[in-house]
Amino acid sequence: MPRPIHFEIHAADPERAIAFYQALFGWEFSRWEGPMPYWIIKTGDGPGIDGGMVPRRGEVTPDAPVIAYVCTIDVVDLDDSIAKALGLGAVMALAKQAIPGVGWLAYVKDPEGNILGLMQNDAAAA
Numbered sequence: 001m002p003r004p005i006h007f008e009i010h011a012a013d014p015e016r017a018i019a020f021y022q023a024l025f026g027w028e029f030s031r032w033e034g035p036m037p038y039w040i041i042k043t044g045d046g047p048g049i050d051g052g053m054v055p056r057r058g059e060v061t062p063d064a065p066v067i068a069y070v071c072t073i074d075v076v077d078l079d080d081s082i083a084k085a086l087g088l089g090a091v092m093a094l095a096k097q098a099i100p101g102v103g104w105l106a107y108v109k110d111p112e113g114n115i116l117g118l119m120q121n122d123a124a125a126a
Contacts, residue, residue: 002081005119006072007051012060014039014053029053034100070107072117078104081118090116098125 011017018039021027025043032038032052039053051069075081078096085108086092093115094107103121110116 002073002075004049004071005074006049006117008070008072008117009041009051009053010056010068010070011053012056014055017053034102068115070115070117072105072119075118075120078106078118078120081120082106082108085110085116085118100126 009017009021014037018029021041022029027044028042029039030042032040037055041051041053043050082092082096089111090108092106093109094105096104096106099105099119101123103119103123103125106118107115108118
């Protein structure tokens, strides 16, 4: 059964957002060494999941690509999961893309307009 494995915060000012979440929750942030600006978020050692932060794409408007946390679900076959989601009434929000050394990621909007991340782990993704 696919489970949530990661959340992501989109921020217009990542440094401001990092300061906020560090002060509020004590979360730890570390810069990812990949090809794009990204921060790994460690939320603690107990139950729960860790996440990441990425610079927001676009302005904050009613049509902005993401104005929220994105919860990402671990899937076995990303293409199959995208097709199934679209068949159930979802629409594409972010086309399939490689996260080098991590896997394949896509975002869909569910029938209610919520962003949902789908991730297929694949260390060979490039």
